[in-house]
Amino acid sequence: MSDWAAIKENKQVGEGVYRLRLTAPAIAAQAQPGQFIMLRVSHGLDPLLARPFSIHGVDGDDLLILYKVVGKGTRLLSMVRPGNKTLSLWGPLGRGFNLDVKRPVLVAGGMGIAPIVFLADTLLNQGRKKLAFVHGAVTGKALFGGSEELRTTLLGRDLEPYLASEVEGEERYYGLIGVALEPALSSFPDSSPCGGVLACGPLPMLKAVAQICARHKVPCQVSLEAPMACGLGACLGCVIPAAGGGYVRACQEGPVMDAALVDWERTKP
Numbered sequence: 577m578s579d580w581a582a583i584k585e586n587k588q589v590g591e592g593v594y595r596l597r598l599t600a601p602a603i604a605a606q607a608q609p610g611q612f613i614m615l616r617v618s619h620g621l622d623p624l625l626a627r628p629f630s631i632h633g634v635d636g637d638d639l640l641i642l643y644k645v646v647g648k649g650t651r652l653l654s655m656v657r658p659g660n661k662t663l664s665l666w667g668p669l670g671r672g673f674n675l676d677v678k679r680p681v682l683v684a685g686g687m688g689i690a691p692i693v694f695l696a697d698t699l700l701n702q703g704r705k706k707l708a709f710v711h712g713a714v715t716g717k718a719l720f721g722g723s724e725e726l727r728t729t730l731l732g733r734d735l736e737p738y739l740a741s742e743v744e745g746e747e748r749y750y751g752l753i754g755v756a757l758e759p760a761l762s763s764f765p766d767s768s769p770c771g772g773v774l775a776c777g778p779l780p781m782l783k784a785v786a787q788i789c790a791r792h793k794v795p796c797q798v799s800l801e802a803p804m805a806c807g808l809g810a811c812l813g814c815v816i817p818a819a820g821g822g823y824v825r826a827c828q829e830g831p832v833m834d835a836a837l838v839d840w841e842r843t844k845p
């Protein structure tokens with residue numbers, strides 16, 4: 577559904593990273609972890625195309641978005657101030673994560689942390705305990721979107737964290753996300769097997785995660801990022817090579833898909 581949302585907060589929480597709080601009751605009521613919205617990033621007509629953002633959280637009637645400034649649209653969005661103007665959006669869109677997984681391992685690469693927080697919150701609110709949580713970023717500082725607040729909140733919850741960054745030397749940090757994922761898959765205290773990996777991040781990372789899961793024979797759900805112009809299945813801007821030939825639309829058949837349905841050799845980073 578489409579809506580006009582009041583902006584309650586647009587706060588810088590890390591280097592180039594902002595948290596947006598929008599009041600959108602109808603979308604908030606239906607949002608599932610892994611789903612996204614299409615958001616017009618400014619009050620004017622430029623840029624004309626909306627931008628896709630994962631749902632980072634729901635708080636009553638409010639939707640939370642965690643975003644990084646990478647280009648014109650996100651730069652304009654970072655300048656929007658809370659007040660009486662509204663932004664146009666539509667959603668919730670796409671397929672979210674299947675939550676019916678025993679002993680899930682959550683994996684977030686870089687800004688893939690945005691939807692994984694909503695996923696972790698939802699699973700913990702269902703009563704899950706000691707959720708395995710693998711998170712990687714280019715530097716240790718960039719973990720948690722560079723947000724101290726998010727780091728403190730998340731690490732204060734009932735999670736078993738495995739953190740990976742290319743900067744070595746800190747306790748519990750691992751060189752590569754794969755190196756962090758391996759122990760997460762095998763270290764459940766009661767030795768019960770991991771029932772599935774739920775991952776979001778850049779394509780090369782998702783490819784590595786999919787390969788590790790295939791090796792361990794663990795089901796893997798990946799949330800795919802692709803350029804999106806409509807979010808509604810019409811423009812075909814978001815197609816991803818499918819295993820067995822052809823393509824799937826990330827906005828319709830995804831963004832969360834079974835990793836086995838993707839032809840990783842034909843994906844472009």
Ligand SMILES: Cc1cc2nc3c(=O)[nH]c(=O)nc-3n(C[C@H](O)[C@H](O)[C@H](O)COP(=O)(O)OP(=O)(O)OC[C@H]3O[C@@H](n4cnc5c(N)ncnc54)[C@H](O)[C@@H]3O)c2cc1C
Pocket residue numbers: 612627628629630631641642643644645646647648649650651687690691800801802803804831
């Ligand atoms: C389903 C989905 C969910 C997303 N969720 C989030 C989120 O929660 N937080 C967040 O920060 N970003 C998220 N993104 C990415 C976000 O949509 C883009 O960063 C944004 O559209 C960039 O707009 P822009 O005008 O600032 O940049 P542009 O001017 O359009 O592009 C600037 C640069 O960023 C690159 N770029 C643009 N879009 C993407 C993309 N999707 N993936 C990789 N590189 C890209 C371009 O190639 C270019 O180099 C998501 C994307 C998808 C498809």
Ligand code: FES
Pocket residue numbers: 803804805806807808809810811812813814815825826827828
């Ligand atoms: S974004 Fe238009 S078809 Fe997917």
